[in-house]
Amino acid sequence: MRTEDISAVEIALKQGRIIAIATDTVYGLFVDGSNERAVQKLYELKQRPKTKSFILMSAQGKDIGKLGVHIPQYAQDIIEKCWPGALTCVFKREAQLILPFLENQNSIAIRMPNDVDIISLIMRMPEPIIATSANISGAQVLKTASDVEQEFGDAVLIWELNKGISTEEQSTIISCEQQNSWKLIRCGSIPKEKIWAILDEEKRKNT
Numbered sequence: 001m002r003t004e005d006i007s008a009v010e011i012a013l014k015q016g017r018i019i020a021i022a023t024d025t026v027y028g029l030f031v032d033g034s035n036e037r038a039v040q041k042l043y044e045l046k047q048r049p050k051t052k053s054f055i056l057m058s059a060q061g062k063d064i065g066k067l068g069v070h071i072p073q074y075a076q077d078i079i080e081k082c083w084p085g086a087l088t089c090v091f092k093r094e095a096q097l098i099l100p101f102l103e104n105q106n107s108i109a110i111r112m113p114n115d116v117d118i119i120s121l122i123m124r125m126p127e128p129i130i131a132t133s134a135n136i137s138g139a140q141v142l143k144t145a146s147d148v149e150q151e152f153g154d155a156v157l158i159w160e161l162n163k164g165i166s167t168e169e170q171s172t173i174i175s176c177e178q179q180n181s182w183k184l185i186r187c188g189s190i191p192k193e194k195i196w197a198i199l200d201e202e203k204r205k206n207t
Contacts, residue, residue, distance in 0.1 A: 002145065002158040006117065009159045010124050018042055020134050020148045020156045024114040025086045025171050025189055026141045027134035027148055029156065030057070034127035036100040042130075045155055048137040054101050054130040055088055055109045055171075059122040064110055067128075068094040075176035077202045078195055084114035086171040086189035101130055107177055117161050133170060141170060 003009060009019055016038040019030040029046070031038040033056060043050060058064050061083050065071050069091035071079075079089060088111040093102065102108060111131075113119065122129055134142045135151075142148050145158050172188035174195065184192050 001154060001156075002149075002160050004160050006121060006124070006159075009121060009157065012157050013038075013121075013125060013129070016041070018045060018152075018156045020145070020152070020158045021118060021131075022145070022161060023118060023131075024084075025169060026143060027145075028131045029134050030129050030131045032125065032127050033099045033101060033130035039100045039130070041155075042132065045152065046132060046135070046137050048132070052137075053105050053107075053109065054132045055111050056099075057118070057122055057129045057131050058110050058112045059119045061112055064091075064112075067108075067110065069108060069110070070094060072176060072179050074180070074182065074199055074202075078174075078176075078182070078198055079112075081198045082190060082195070083112040084119070085112070086114070086169070087111065087195075088171045088173040090173065090175045090177060090185065092177045099128060099130070107175075109173065111171055115161075 013019060013030065013032045016032065016035045018038070018041060021028055021030055029042060031042050033039065058067065060066060071091060075089060088109050090107050090109045093106055093108045134148050142151055145160060148156065148158055169189040172190040173186040175183040175185055
């Protein structure tokens with residue numbers, strides 16, 4: 001099933017449905033992160049082990065500290081230059097953010113997508129939205145609405161935004177859990193050299 005109506009997507013998320021959306025990277029699967037049954041359905045649909053978490057999609061940019069994560073200064077420098085965009089940052093989690101997919105997790109992955117429609121959807125939702133790539137775990141990421149429809153059928157609602165995907169690469173993932181250093185977890189749209197260049201530039205400004 002497909003829709004172009006953001007209100008229909010909002011209602012479906014609140015009802016616990018899984019939404020497929022063409023993001024600024026690849027197709028993603030979105031659910032209401034506070035809905036335990038929706039999170040469980042997402043794990044089942046992707047055949048994803050419970051030891052692996054999902055990405056929280058943020059519209060807050062540099063204000064993500066409100067989500068209950070610790071943000072080292074170097075991480076703040078990185079996200080100010082790379083968000084919104086194809087960079088996912090993993091932060092140390094603090095207790096105040098309690099969501100079903102974070103059970104037994106000491107960290108949380110967050111991304112601010114570079115897409116005004118998705119940002120608008122995030123801001124309309126009263127609860128956090130979580131996302132993951134549209135594929136069965138370990139399989140190739142799906143890149144078109146037709147591929148998503150063929151793989152998942154009526155298990156997902158496809159939000160058609162009348163636009164193509166700007167890149168066929170997934171987001172770059174870095175860990176910002178350490179106070180003084182970051183670690184590359186997954187290569188993606190943003191090269192690690194760009195991140196080093198940002199940090200080098202900030203270092204020169206402060207010397």
